[in-house]
Amino acid sequence: MAAGSSNYWEDLRKQARQLENELDLKLVSFSKLCTSYSGGRDGRRDRYSSDTTPLLNGSSQDRMFETMAVEIEQLLGKLTGINDKMAEYTNSAGVPSLNAALMHTLQRHRDILQDYTHEFHKTKANFLAIRERENLLGSVRKDIESYKSGSGVNNRRTELFLKEHEHLRNSDRLIEETISIAMATKENMTSQRGMLKSIQSKMNTLANRFPAVNSLIQRINLRKRRDSFILGGVIGICTILLLLYAFH
Numbered sequence: 001m002a003a004g005s006s007n008y009w010e011d012l013r014k015q016a017r018q019l020e021n022e023l024d025l026k027l028v029s030f031s032k033l034c035t036s037y038s039g040g041r042d043g044r045r046d047r048y049s050s051d052t053t054p055l056l057n058g059s060s061q062d063r064m065f066e067t068m069a070v071e072i073e074q075l076l077g078k079l080t081g082i083n084d085k086m087a088e089y090t091n092s093a094g095v096p097s098l099n100a101a102l103m104h105t106l107q108r109h110r111d112i113l114q115d116y117t118h119e120f121h122k123t124k125a126n127f128l129a130i131r132e133r134e135n136l137l138g139s140v141r142k143d144i145e146s147y148k149s150g151s152g153v154n155n156r157r158t159e160l161f162l163k164e165h166e167h168l169r170n171s172d173r174l175i176e177e178t179i180s181i182a183m184a185t186k187e188n189m190t191s192q193r194g195m196l197k198s199i200q201s202k203m204n205t206l207a208n209r210f211p212a213v214n215s216l217i218q219r220i221n222l223r224k225r226r227d228s229f230i231l232g233g234v235i236g237i238c239t240i241l242l243l244l245y246a247f248h
Contacts, residue, residue, distance in 0.1 A: 009102070012086050016109050019079040023116050026072050027123070033064060034127040035180050065127060072120050079113050108197065115190055119183075126179060133172065137165070 086109065090102045 009086070009089055012082055012089065013105065013109075016079065016082045016086070019075055019082065020109075020112055020116070023072065023075050023079065026068065026075065027116060027119055030068050030072060030120070031123050031180075031183055033061065033068065034123050034130065035176060036061075062131070065131075069124060076113070076117055076120065079109075079116075083109055083113055104201075119186070123183075130176070137169070 083106070086102075086106050090099060090106055
């Protein structure tokens, strides 16, 4: 019965790790899609008058965003279900001494789920904000181009407006780069936190086993000392016998 429960727990942990790995890959791709959305939309507008259609335009990115968002939400739901099953198992575990270790593992998986959920919602909000801003800027630029084509005159006010628009675009790009750096820093900090937790767990295990190691070392030293005494006695007796034999 215990073996069956242990296998059930290991199966849950294996499913949780697999879902976490899939979510990590999906979130990285989702973040890249968010950061590349502005550039893709700019490229599409720059080539709007050309006969060539880009491979990935704004509508394709929008569809990809919706698809990836649904997939990530489904993975988060599955991981939440696995965590709930693990919580039920820890509450019904028959061996009290294992509950602390099980609860520690469960809390770690819950922290990972919370981090992934927060990162997903933050990236999704950033993407929607970028898309809204790009749509607004696209509408403004379309109005400017319509005005220029209708009047046929590049007056001073239009030139100043275009320069100001370029300044805004440069500022937006700097903000996007800052957001990307912050997200990469967060990912590194999350990875380092996992490594520190693993090191702390190993140190606690070594600390619990250290008294037994000390006892084993003391026994080995006593046995070495006894063997040294025996070997010294044998050598001394043999030396005395050789001297008696030599002077006899």
